[in-house]
Each structure stands twice: as C-alpha cells, then as structure tokens.
Amino acid sequence: MTTEMTDEELSPDRRRFLGALIGLISSGITTVLGVTIGRYTIAPALSNTNVGEWTDVGLLEEIPEGKPVKRNVVVSQDSGWGRFNSQRLVWVIRKGEQVTVFSAACPHLGCTINETSNGFICPCHGSAWSADGERLGGPTPRGMDMLDHRVEGDLLKVKYQYFKQGVAEKEEAG
Ligand code: FES
DSSP, rough: OOOOOGGGGGGGGHHHHHHHHHHHHHHHHHHHHHHHHIIIHHHHHHHOOOOTTEEEEEGGGGOTTTTTTEEEEEEEOSSSSSSEEEEEEEEEEETEEEEEEESBOOTTTTOOOOOOOOEOOTTTOOOOOOOOEEESSSSSSSSBBOOOEEEEOOOOOOOOEOBOOOOOOOOOOO
C-alpha cells in the first residue's frame, strides 16, 4: 500500500503554500546571485578611481583664445582585477585669463557633444547649447556641465566628474 499523494489529491491550500514557498526560494536565490555579481563585478569598477581628482588637460598656452577646444583627460580606475585608463572628452574655452571647462557628455543620455559655428550640439537627439553652455533646446534637461579647473604654472588641470543624466539639476553621479 502506498501513501504518496497525486497532484489531484493535494488540497488547494497546500498547492498555494507550495507555490508561495517555491516563489520565495526563487527570489532568495535571485537576490543572493544579484548581490554577489554586483559585489564582484560592478562595485570594484566604480571604486578606486581618480574621478573627482585633479587631472592634466594640457598647457594653457596651447588653448587658442575664443574658440572651444576639445581635449582628452585620462580617467583611471582600479577595477579590482587591474588598473586601467580611459579617456573622457572635455571642451575648453579660453577668453584672456578666463577659462571654462565643460564635460563633453550630454546631460540627456551621455552622447558626446560637438561644436557648431556658434555653440554646441548633441548629434544623438539634437540638443543645443550656446557658446557659453546655456541650454537652447532639445531633450537635454539642463545646460552643459561645467567642471572645476585650475592652472598650475602653465598647466591646465580639471576635476573630471560624472553627472546624473536626464535630470534638471546638475548632480554628481554616485
Ligand atoms: S544624448 Fe544628447 S540629446 Fe540625447
């Protein structure tokens, strides 16, 4: 004589309980996997970076006056499995002693901002800015993101940072 119950013999309450238990176990496994993958892949890539530190842009005398100049700055990161450098673009504008540095990352979705004859434009969705980085139109929620800079001797340095995309206020991305 056997005591095993078939599916048809399980009560609806018991079936519901088993369904909820399986759902709970599945979401537990998903959470543990997500936290583990994030801990070992994403978090190290965002740590130990020189983002927010002073980085060389170049000699100030090599920046022509009154015309935006695109420059690369090196962002270095310790990923946990090695240190690597990547380049980020900035726009530098020099008017006499006054220097302005903008991130070339579009505040909408991060495409690279290009120069036009009288300002800047994003080729992805057509956002436009004046020569001073003021928002003129398109889906960008704000003006171009200005970066802190300083001059040490002849050398222009910038504090490269990432900012949140798609929000009206300039806010550092954490
Ligand atoms: S990414 Fe620049 S306008 Fe959309």
